[in-house]
Amino acid sequence: MEKYFSPSFSFFLFFTNLLLVILLHLPTSLPITSLVPKCHEDDRSALLEFKESFRYPITSYTSRYFQTTSHKVKLEPWKLDSCGMLEGGEGNYCTWDGVQCDAESGHVIGLDICCTGLHASINSSSRGFLRLVHLRKLNLAYTNLDRSPIPYAIGNLPGLTSLNLSNCELAGQIPELILSLTSLSTLDLSYNDGLELVKPSLEDLALRLTKLEILDLSNVNIPSALPYAITSSPSLTSLTLAECGLEGRLPPSVFSLPNLQVLDIYGNDLSGELPTSVSNLTELILLDLSYNRFQGRIPRFSDTPQLRFLNLRNNMFTGAIPSSLRNVSKLEYLSLANNHLTGQIPSQIANLGQLTILDLSCNMLSGEVLLHKFLELKNLETLHIGYNDLSVLTSYNTTTTSHPSKLLAVSLAHCNLREFPKLLLSLQRLSVLGLSSNKIQGEVPMWFQNVSRQSLVYLKLSNNSLTGFEGNPVNLKWANLAYLDLSFNKLQGPLPAPPDSISIYLASNNRFSGDIPPLLCSMEFIEMLDLAHNNFSGVIPRCFSNLTRTLDFLSLNNNNLQGEILQVPGKNCSVRVLDLHSNQLQGKLPRSLSNCTGLEFLNVGNNMINDTFPSWLGTSTNLRALVLRSNRFHGSIEEPETNSEFQSLQIIDISSNDFEDFLPAKYFRYWTSMRESITEGQKYFHVVNTIRTSHRVFGNQSLMDIVALAGLTVETKGMEVKYAEILGYLQAIDFSGNNFRGEIPESIADLKGLRSLNFSDNNLSGPIPPTLGGMTNLESLDLSGNGLSGEIPQQLSQLYFLEFFNVSNNRLSGPIPQGRQFYTFKNTSYEGNERLCGVPLSRACDSGAASSPSYSRNQKGDSGTGVQLGWKGSLVGYAVGFISASVIGHRMMTSELDWFSNAVAFVEQRKWW
Numbered sequence: 024m025e026k027y028f029s030p031s032f033s034f035f036l037f038f039t040n041l042l043l044v045i046l047l048h049l050p051t052s053l054p055i056t057s058l059v060p061k062c063h064e065d066d067r068s069a070l071l072e073f074k075e076s077f078r079y080p081i082t083s084y085t086s087r088y089f090q091t092t093s094h095k096v097k098l099e100p101w102k103l104d105s106c107g108m109l110e111g112g113e114g115n116y117c118t119w120d121g122v123q124c125d126a127e128s129g130h131v132i133g134l135d136i137c138c139t140g141l142h143a144s145i146n147s148s149s150r151g152f153l154r155l156v157h158l159r160k161l162n163l164a165y166t167n168l169d170r171s172p173i174p175y176a177i178g179n180l181p182g183l184t185s186l187n188l189s190n191c192e193l194a195g196q197i198p199e200l201i202l203s204l205t206s207l208s209t210l211d212l213s214y215n216d217g218l219e220l221v222k223p224s225l226e227d228l229a230l231r232l233t234k235l236e237i238l239d240l241s242n243v244n245i246p247s248a249l250p251y252a253i254t255s256s257p258s259l260t261s262l263t264l265a266e267c268g269l270e271g272r273l274p275p276s277v278f279s280l281p282n283l284q285v286l287d288i289y290g291n292d293l294s295g296e297l298p299t300s301v302s303n304l305t306e307l308i309l310l311d312l313s314y315n316r317f318q319g320r321i322p323r324f325s326d327t328p329q330l331r332f333l334n335l336r337n338n339m340f341t342g343a344i345p346s347s348l349r350n351v352s353k354l355e356y357l358s359l360a361n362n363h364l365t366g367q368i369p370s371q372i373a374n375l376g377q378l379t380i381l382d383l384s385c386n387m388l389s390g391e392v393l394l395h396k397f398l399e400l401k402n403l404e405t406l407h408i409g410y411n412d413l414s415v416l417t418s419y420n421t422t423t424t425s426h427p428s429k430l431l432a433v434s435l436a437h438c439n440l441r442e443f444p445k446l447l448l449s450l451q452r453l454s455v456l457g458l459s460s461n462k463i464q465g466e467v468p469m470w471f472q473n474v475s476r477q478s479l480v481y482l483k484l485s486n487n488s489l490t491g492f493e494g495n496p497v498n499l500k501w502a503n504l505a506y507l508d509l510s511f512n513k514l515q516g517p518l519p520a521p522p523d524s525i526s527i528y529l530a531s532n533n534r535f536s537g538d539i540p541p542l543l544c545s546m547e548f549i550e551m552l553d554l555a556h557n558n559f560s561g562v563i564p565r566c567f568s569n570l571t572r573t574l575d576f577l578s579l580n581n582n583n584l585q586g587e588i589l590q591v592p593g594k595n596c597s598v599r600v601l602d603l604h605s606n607q608l609q610g611k612l613p614r615s616l617s618n619c620t621g622l623e624f625l626n627v628g629n630n631m632i633n634d635t636f637p638s639w640l641g642t643s644t645n646l647r648a649l650v651l652r653s654n655r656f657h658g659s660i661e662e663p664e665t666n667s668e669f670q671s672l673q674i675i676d677i678s679s680n681d682f683e684d685f686l687p688a689k690y691f692r693y694w695t696s697m698r699e700s701i702t703e704g705q706k707y708f709h710v711v712n713t714i715r716t717s718h719r720v721f722g723n724q725s726l727m728d729i730v731a732l733a734g735l736t737v738e739t740k741g742m743e744v745k746y747a748e749i750l751g752y753l754q755a756i757d758f759s760g761n762n763f764r765g766e767i768p769e770s771i772a773d774l775k776g777l778r779s780l781n782f783s784d785n786n787l788s789g790p791i792p793p794t795l796g797g798m799t800n801l802e803s804l805d806l807s808g809n810g811l812s813g814e815i816p817q818q819l820s821q822l823y824f825l826e827f828f829n830v831s832n833n834r835l836s837g838p839i840p841q842g843r844q845f846y847t848f849k850n851t852s853y854e855g856n857e858r859l860c861g862v863p864l865s866r867a868c869d870s871g872a873a874s875s876p877s878y879s880r881n882q883k884g885d886s887g888t889g890v891q892l893g894w895k896g897s898l899v900g901y902a903v904g905f906i907s908a909s910v911i912g913h914r915m916m917t918s919e920l921d922w923f924s925n926a927v928a929f930v931e932q933r934k935w936w
């Protein structure tokens with residue numbers, strides 16, 4: 024399951040790291056007793072064998088779940104030829120890093136090789152640690168075990184009290200023999216997404232391992248309900264079963280576990296109402312039920328002096344926020360986001376003096392909210408109440424603050440704000456501020472331009488009605504800003520320059536005019552720049568060439584820019600998305616673009632570029648979309664030089680140019696990325712894999728995440744679509760409006776992933792190849808305005824997803840295919856072909872030629888394709904298609920939430936690491 028960093032997650036990170044820090048400062052080696060430990064040959068050789076199973080060289084391990092590298096065991100010094108040589112002296116294995124011995128017997132009782140990130144083998148022929156029969160504690164977390172199963176020989180270690188194999192890339196069924204480890208009090212097999220717990224089951228585990236105190240099986244596949252038997256482990260203090268595929272309801276008894284302090288089952292499929300016993304938890308410190316399908320009301324909370332972390336986000340809870348929350352007076356984290364909660368925010372929340380993170384966003388909460396009330400929460404660092412039906416009142420007298428606010432992150436998106444909240448003046452430490460989708464009008468006042476001048480890192484002001492910045496500053500004053508979103512306002516005049524620290528600057532869909540200020544060239548960290556849909560004129564500043572070293576994403580489309588496209592100096596070009604369409608750019612496509620090896624999306628449509636087909640881009644192995652439409656491209660498309668040209672291409676639109684000669688039949692053979700449709704799974708695989716990470720601002724995130732986060736869109740045919748969505752959904756060819764001649768090559772039919780094929784308005788002749796009937800993903804086929812002859816192949820009736828079909832103005836003859844989709848096409852699809860006959864034309868075919876319809880009209884409704892059509896139909900008839908507006912609306916909302924979560928997570932990381 025793909026999940027963005029959530030506040031809950033960063034909170035965990037914070038705790039685990041705090042723990043780590045504490046642990047690191049404790050004395051790590053055992054007290055050296057006067058007794059020199061004995062050396063045991065068996066233990067020595069087992070350790071060395073274990074060391075041998077690690078594969079060098081050391082490659083750094085990166086995981087979004089674990090980012091610190093401070094705690095690394097050093098295996099290199101593990102050397103000892105024999106016990107005899109160094110009996111008891113310096114170099115005894117008991118002194119090796121990560122090894123713990125029993126002070127008396129000298130046997131190895133603890134092995135902590137956590138976090139090396141190395142690959143190691145634990146297969147049957149390299150047993151290593153499995154021979155250390157006296158082991159009590161074993162921690163191999165973050166060792167890459169190459170998707171091997173947990174060895175049966177784990178049963179050789181009956182004395183184990185603690186086993187930690189988290190994040191080890193283990194796979195397969197958890198072996199039965201694990202049930203023989205009855206002394207286990209800690210078992211952590213989390214985040215091995217190939218592991219399964221079916222036989223033995225979670226129930227078996229609960230019944231047999233009765234001494235368990237800490238159990239973490241997150242991300243292990245456990246396709247069952249949470250068993251009642253879980254209550255047979257009365258010693259359990261911490262139960263973590265996040266993202267396990269658990270289903271069904273929660274057994275009420277889980278809340279009767281007398282010692283339970285942590286219950287984390289986020290991201291499962293558990294449903295139903297919460298048992299009332301939840302209010303009885305006197306020991307619970309952390310309760311995370313987020314990302315499930317729980318419904319009904321949030322139960323009453325009785326007086327628990329303990330609960331500090333409560334996460335119920337992304338469920339289906341209804342009703343009001345219970346005022347009994349005031350009883351949970353130690354609460355530090357509270358998220359009820361993304362439910363269906365109604366009513367007002369209870370005033371009792373102000374009693375939760377320990378609250379650090381409060382997220383009530385995305386519900387249906389209503390009523391007036393006095394923003395300054397939240398300032399009474401002295402410890403509050405994160406506040407998110409956006410996307411409700413609240414009216415947030417901001418009138419506030421700053422002189423009444425009794426204590427400095429700790430607020431770091433505030434989102435008031437979609438809160439009916441009509442002005443900048445004055446209260447912000449009292450926030451000295453603010454790093455993240457979201458005020459998007461409000462009704463703020465006029466200029467950004469001077470006082471606001473001075474808010475949190477040093478601390479602000481993320482600022483989102485998009486979707487308001489701002490017209491300018493008071494005082495017309497050339498430079499904005501926030502000294503450490505990394506993210507600025509001003510898009511979708513009415514900002515006019517010259518573009519203000521952000522500080523040099525900026526990484527993402529989004530200012531599209533405004534009324535900025537004049538030249539693009541060369542001041543932008545000092546943005547040495549810039550990764551995304553979006554100035555689309557403004558009135559910028561003049562040329563692209565020459566210094567922008569230098570920005571291509573850091574720029575991932577540059578969008579200047581829909582302006583009035585002139586002159587040539589920017590050159591790329593040298594090989595260090597990091598541009599992945601370059602969108603310059605709908606300007607008045609001239610000259611040729613700069614050949615130096617071939618040095619942008621990561622280029623994925625190039626759109627220079629609607630300009631005045633005078634060039635030949637850029638076959639030199641064929642070697643760009645990442646190029647997925649090439650849009651050259653409506654320019655002055657000309658000449659014939661020559662045969663490709665190698666057999667791997669444009670191998671990643673999904674979308675090519677060279678329409679409305681002056682290309683001539685034959686269609687490039689050979690190229691069609693090499694466009695392997697169009698051969699299969701993109702499935703949901705591949706979609707992520709594709710995007711996540713091709714993409715370099717945007718290191719500075721967002722850590723290990725994919726372009727998909729970043730684009731979603733930034734809410735960047737591309738406009739086609741009046742519809743806005745996210746870049747990532749286009750690349751995630753669409754495979755299309757548009758060669759329309761050129762002078763191609765000759766026949767449609769059969770090789771086109773190999774591109775079975777295509778959803779849209781447009782060869783209209785050329786001089787093509789000959790027949791329509793019957794093999795087009797095998798392009799089963801086609802939703803749109805336009806061959807109109809050519810000189811095609813012969814019959815329309817009956818095979819085309821197999822195109823079940825075809826929503827748009829146009830063969831008008833050709834020289835086609837004979838019967839129109841009948842059945843399925845062909846019942847939906849109108850006369851206009853066929854007009855201008857004198858000799859076509861059959862439905863829907865009034866010209867009947869003579870009985871000999873008529874094809875017999877294979878399906879009656881009645882059958883169409885229950886043909887089983889209806890649902891898919893409804894969804895897929897949104898792409899119909901467009902070259903570079905679009906997704907329906909409702910989908911976009913939904914995505915905009917979720918990406919707004921993700922934006923905030925990501926920003927907060929980032930700030931938290933910076934804060935604690």
Ligand SMILES: *[C@@H]1O[C@H](CO)[C@@H](O)[C@H](O)[C@H]1NC(C)=O
Pocket residue numbers: 076144145146147148149
């Ligand atoms: C087990 O691991 C060792 C050491 O990495 C390797 O040489 C051997 O091929 C592996 N055996 C099997 C059966 O995978």
Ligand SMILES: *[C@@H]1O[C@H](CO)[C@@H](O)[C@H](O)[C@H]1NC(C)=O
Pocket residue numbers: 039137138162164187189209210211237239
């Ligand atoms: C397992 O080890 C990892 C890495 O040291 C640690 O973060 C995690 O908390 C450990 N699990 C348990 C249950 O202690």
Ligand SMILES: *[C@@H]1O[C@H](CO)[C@@H](O)[C@H](O)[C@H]1NC(C)=O
Pocket residue numbers: 299300303
């Ligand atoms: C709460 O706990 C007490 C004592 O364990 C028990 O008697 C009572 O039935 C529980 N209440 C609920 C609602 O589970």
Ligand SMILES: *[C@@H]1O[C@H](CO)[C@@H](O)[C@H](O)[C@H]1NC(C)=O
Pocket residue numbers: 420421422423
């Ligand atoms: C703000 O509060 C101070 C002290 O309570 C008071 O003197 C002042 O008049 C208030 N200002 C406004 C604008 O309400």
Ligand SMILES: *[C@@H]1O[C@H](CO)[C@@H](O)[C@H](O)[C@H]1NC(C)=O
Pocket residue numbers: 544565566567568569
């Ligand atoms: C690009 O950067 C180089 C080195 O920093 C500098 O010398 C050059 O003037 C810059 N080019 C432009 C057009 O700004």
Ligand SMILES: *[C@@H]1O[C@H](CO)[C@@H](O)[C@H](O)[C@H]1NC(C)=O
Pocket residue numbers: 592593594614615616617618
């Ligand atoms: C790519 O960069 C290299 C190194 O600066 C340069 O020599 C080469 O000419 C560039 N390629 C093109 C096509 O500009």
Ligand SMILES: *[C@@H]1O[C@H](CO)[C@@H](O)[C@H](O)[C@H]1NC(C)=O
Pocket residue numbers: 633634655
């Ligand atoms: C394209 O450029 C060539 C010279 O390079 C010129 O002869 C031709 O007229 C130009 N075509 C158009 C449409 O501007």
